Amino acid sequence: MRIVTYNVNGINGRLPVLLRWLAQTQPDVVCLQELKAPDEKFPEAAIRDSGYGAIWQGQKSWNGVAILARGCNPVETRRGLPGDPEDVQSRYIEAAIGGVLVAGLYLPNGNPRPGPKFDYKLRWMERLIDHAAGLATMDAPVVLAGDYNVMPTDLDVYKPERWLDDALFAPEVRAAYFRLVDQGWTDALRHLHPGETIYTFWDYFRNAFARDAGLRIDHLLLNPAAAKRLKAAEVDRFVRGWEKASDHAPVWVQIK
Numbered sequence: 001m002r003i004v005t006y007n008v009n010g011i012n013g014r015l016p017v018l019l020r021w022l023a024q025t026q027p028d029v030v031c032l033q034e035l036k037a038p039d040e041k042f043p044e045a046a047i048r049d050s051g052y053g054a055i056w057q058g059q060k061s062w063n064g065v066a067i068l069a070r071g072c073n074p075v076e077t078r079r080g081l082p083g084d085p086e087d088v089q090s091r092y093i094e095a096a097i098g099g100v101l102v103a104g105l106y107l108p109n110g111n112p113r114p115g116p117k118f119d120y121k122l123r124w125m126e127r128l129i130d131h132a133a134g135l136a137t138m139d140a141p142v143v144l145a146g147d148y149n150v151m152p153t154d155l156d157v158y159k160p161e162r163w164l165d166d167a168l169f170a171p172e173v174r175a176a177y178f179r180l181v182d183q184g185w186t187d188a189l190r191h192l193h194p195g196e197t198i199y200t201f202w203d204y205f206r207n208a209f210a211r212d213a214g215l216r217i218d219h220l221l222l223n224p225a226a227a228k229r230l231k232a233a234e235v236d237r238f239v240r241g242w243e244k245a246s247d248h249a250p251v252w253v254q255i256k
Helices: 015-025 044-049 116-136 171-181 188-192 237-241
Strands: 002-007 029-033 052-057 065-070 075-079 092-097 100-106 142-147 218-222 230-235 251-255
Touching: 002 015, 002 100, 002 142, 002 218, 029 100, 029 142, 044 052, 052 092, 065 092, 065 100, 100 116, 116 142, 116 171, 188 218, 188 230, 188 251, 218 251
Parallel strands: 002 029, 100 142
Antiparallel strands: 002 251, 029 065, 052 065, 075 092, 092 100, 142 218, 230 251
């Protein structure tokens, strides 16, 4: 089973890119972030015609998450992260697919730091840590896939000295990420490529992709039951080079 996270950066504007990539690579499960569309504008028919069932939680103009499953309908198990009933941002969705529990998340950016958006990011991470504690110990394989808006280490960011004041690289944010991982999660891409410089995001500005001036902020975390089945983890970097592509590339794991 190949499970992918992909910040599509506007599902309707990038739909031709998404459909081309789905047809070319045929992943089994895809977690999408930044739909930037309300529920009624989700392109369900086009997704279905490409061979995928879908669940989604949209939001007008920003945010929004979805899970696609090839040849079947994901069985939704949760919509929204617990812990704050007043949180209306669409950032978390969870489904059972083929015996695997897959969570798709879009962690807040948090900039500017300090400020209310950074405080919200830290609160959201605490809620994720609390919820993930139960998922980590499940007997079934669980994958937490998404845009985490966190560069865990210096290896995950081009010129880290330029990012010291950014919310994606803040010490508090990185510490929270590692508290999550320490529950027993495996960062699949880093586990299989421990010393490599690998990026998943390249800004549209300053010719960043051509210069490989990127960030690794899209992660797939596997609980122990999933980690022991891990076979491969890679980035579909080539998609970032397509015309009108997202500034993120799809990132995937393959598990038995």
